[in-house]
Amino acid sequence: LAKTTQPISMDSYEGQEVNITCSHNNIATNDYITWYQQFPSQGPRFIIQGYKTKVTNEVASLFIPADRKSSTLSLPRVSLSDTAVYYCLVGGTRSYIPTFGRGTSLIVHP
Amino acid sequence: GAVVSQHPSRVICKSGTSVKIECRSLDFQATTMFWYRQFPKQSLMLMATSNEGSKATYEQGVEKDKFLINHASLTLSTLTVTSAHPEDSSFYICSASGQADSGNTIYFGEGSWLTVV
Numbered sequence: 001l002a003k004t005t006q007p008i009s010m011d012s013y014e015g016q017e018v019n020i021t022c023s024h025n026n027i028a029t030n031d032y033i034t035w036y037q038q039f040p041s042q043g044p045r046f047i048i049q050g051y052k053t054k055v056t057n058e059v060a061s062l063f064i065p066a067d068r069k070s071s072t073l074s075l076p077r078v079s080l081s082d083t084a085v086y087y088c089l090v091g092g093t094r095s096y097i098p099t100f101g102r103g104t105s106l107i108v109h110p
Numbered sequence: 111g112a113v114v115s116q117h118p119s120r121v122i123c124k125s126g127t128s129v130k131i132e133c134r135s136l137d138f139q140a141t142t143m144f145w146y147r148q149f150p151k152q153s154l155m156l157m158a159t160s161n162e163g164s165k166a167t168y169e170q171g172v173e174k175d176k177f178l179i180n181h182a183s184l185t186l187s188t189l190t191v192t193s194a195h196p197e198d199s200s201f202y203i204c205s206a207s208g209q210a211d212s213g214n215t216i217y218f219g220e221g222s223w224l225t226v227v
Contacts, residue, residue: 036218041201041223042221043114043116043204043218043219043220043221044218045218046215049215087153089216096207096216097159098144098205098216099156100146100154100155101153102153103153
């Protein structure tokens with residue numbers, strides 16, 4: 001299983017763009033990168049998933065360099081409601097067992 | 111998107127009793143389900159992996175006789191905490207993997223708070 005490393009915490013302000021980087025140096029060829037958001041007392045919520053280059057959806061963008069040893073979740077114009085813990089997970093398809101690291105606690109200030 | 115539902119969301123039980131938590135995949139068939147527990151301000155800790163129709167695979171340190179997992183159908187897995195003790199109080203989360211929006215995506219339930227008194 002590819003181990004992931006993220007910053008433990010980040011602070012931002014409303015309206016700013018937030019970039020959270022995850023390191024996964026031993027990512028395997030068939031591994032995808034998935035980001036989840038978790039609020040207190042709730043299960044993790046899927047944000048975005050990618051394999052290479054750039055993926056964008058209505059809530060975030062995911063940037064993956066060519067070597068795929070890291071990835072960056074970009075949240076445009078954050079609001080107070082984006083205060084949460086963000087987890088980066090790396091895994092393949094069939095035998096994928098989602099294992100969580102410590103995640104990044106993002107606090108958005110007014 | 112795919113939905114995974116847990117029930118109950120909160121439960122209080124007395125020490126020594128057993129409590130069952132259900133995890134359902136509502137719009138897809140979940141060949142594999144995972145159970146986690148999470149303590150306040152900590153990450154999710156994987157307890158076990160269950161595949162439909164077979165015995166669950168437990169992580170090291172998780173007592174299989176205490177945390178009974180049954181995955182009898184492609185849409186339902188249950189976690190039964192037997193002879194519960196106050197130290198079993200925690201937030202339990204299930205997740206499911208299957209052919210949904212993307213075969214590679216894992217979806218999580220809302221979580222279940224267990225309080226043992």
